[in-house]
Amino acid sequence: MQITGTFIDEISHDIPHQNWGAKEWDADFAHMKKMGIDTVILIRSGYRRFLTYPSTYLIDKHGCYRPPEDLVGLFLNLSEKHGMTFYFGTYDSGKYWDTGDMRHEIDINLYIIEEAFQKYGHHKHFGGWYLSLELSRKTKGAVESIARLGRQCKAVSNGLPVLISPWIDGKKAIEAAKVQLTKVDSISLKDHEKEWDEIFDGIKKDIDIVAFQDGHVDYHELEDYLRINKALAHKHGLQTWTNTESFDRDMPIKFLPIKFEKLLLKLEAARRAGCEKAITFEFSHFMSPQSAYVQARHLYDRYMESYLTP
Numbered sequence: 001m002q003i004t005g006t007f008i009d010e011i012s013h014d015i016p017h018q019n020w021g022a023k024e025w026d027a028d029f030a031h032m033k034k035m036g037i038d039t040v041i042l043i044r045s046g047y048r049r050f051l052t053y054p055s056t057y058l059i060d061k062h063g064c065y066r067p068p069e070d071l072v073g074l075f076l077n078l079s080e081k082h083g084m085t086f087y088f089g090t091y092d093s094g095k096y097w098d099t100g101d102m103r104h105e106i107d108i109n110l111y112i113i114e115e116a117f118q119k120y121g122h123h124k125h126f127g128g129w130y131l132s133l134e135l136s137r138k139t140k141g142a143v144e145s146i147a148r149l150g151r152q153c154k155a156v157s158n159g160l161p162v163l164i165s166p167w168i169d170g171k172k173a174i175e176a177a178k179v180q181l182t183k184v185d186s187i188s189l190k191d192h193e194k195e196w197d198e199i200f201d202g203i204k205k206d207i208d209i210v211a212f213q214d215g216h217v218d219y220h221e222l223e224d225y226l227r228i229n230k231a232l233a234h235k236h237g238l239q240t241w242t243n244t245e246s247f248d249r250d251m252p253i254k255f256l257p258i259k260f261e262k263l264l265l266k267l268e269a270a271r272r273a274g275c276e277k278a279i280t281f282e283f284s285h286f287m288s289p290q291s292a293y294v295q296a297r298h299l300y301d302r303y304m305e306s307y308l309t310p
Contacts, residue, residue: 005039005279150206170217
């Protein structure tokens with residue numbers, strides 16, 4: 001199964017910034033294209049006070065910093081140049097992470113979705129939306145928030161597709177700031193199936209695509225969870241992608257590019273489970289030949305040898 005999409009993690013809180021300008025981003029899109037990537041997904045348009053584009057609303061009403069460059073505009077132009085579809089990622093105020101209640105993110109994003117589409121929706125490569133509100137369980141306000149924001153995305157854009165990328169609450173579902181790598185109280189297959197059946201039933205009219213993050217369970221367990229995800233998504237009329245993490249959750253240093261063998265194991269599990277498309281988090285840090293991590297360029301080489309060498 002080939003990786004044909006990637007997140008763009010320009011606004012991050014746990015991965016070092018690479019300080020790229022337009023030249024470096026152009027080169028990276030060319031590397032993506034060579035690898036077969038046709039879809040780029042902005043992981044979030046802003047996080048707390050940092051932004052990817054000069055949002056009048058967020059700067060004036062919420063004290064966010066004015067960015068030195070309009071990266072959303074840049075990414076859309078590069079998507080056009082390299083023939084890719086761009087998904088706009090919503091804003092993350094951080095309040096959900098602070099409180100555990102996702103409903104804090106609704107009102108602010110209703111404005112952002114409308115503002116973003118007014119500013120960029122005319123671009124022919126603006127192809128969809130990504131709701132940056134990550135969830136794994138039926139947590140407080142999750143179904144209400146995802147459904148409301150997905151509905152807003154569709155309303156302002158005449159029905160463009162909406163993507164979410166939740167995680168499985170497995171033994172590797174550990175906060176980045178914590179030292180440990182695994183936990184004891186991970187979710188069972190049965191409970192995962194029950195909870196996500198309920199979640200999908202609540203959001204199925206407002207979401208089109210679900211791409212579960214694949215790094216939170218062990219490699220030999222992953223296929224079972226992906227098969228459940230596929231069956232539930234099919235039941236509720238959703239497309240099933242897989243978010244193949246190209247960073248390693250097994251290392252004490254968070255986060256480094258993943259071992260190629262592990263990436264293969266996960267892609268094979270997704271293929272056998274019937275996932276329709278593989279995207280990754282994320283190319284620029286963990287797979288790009290120009291990444292700050294030297295291991296990333298080697299991962300790119302191994303991937304190209306395995307998937308794209310005649």
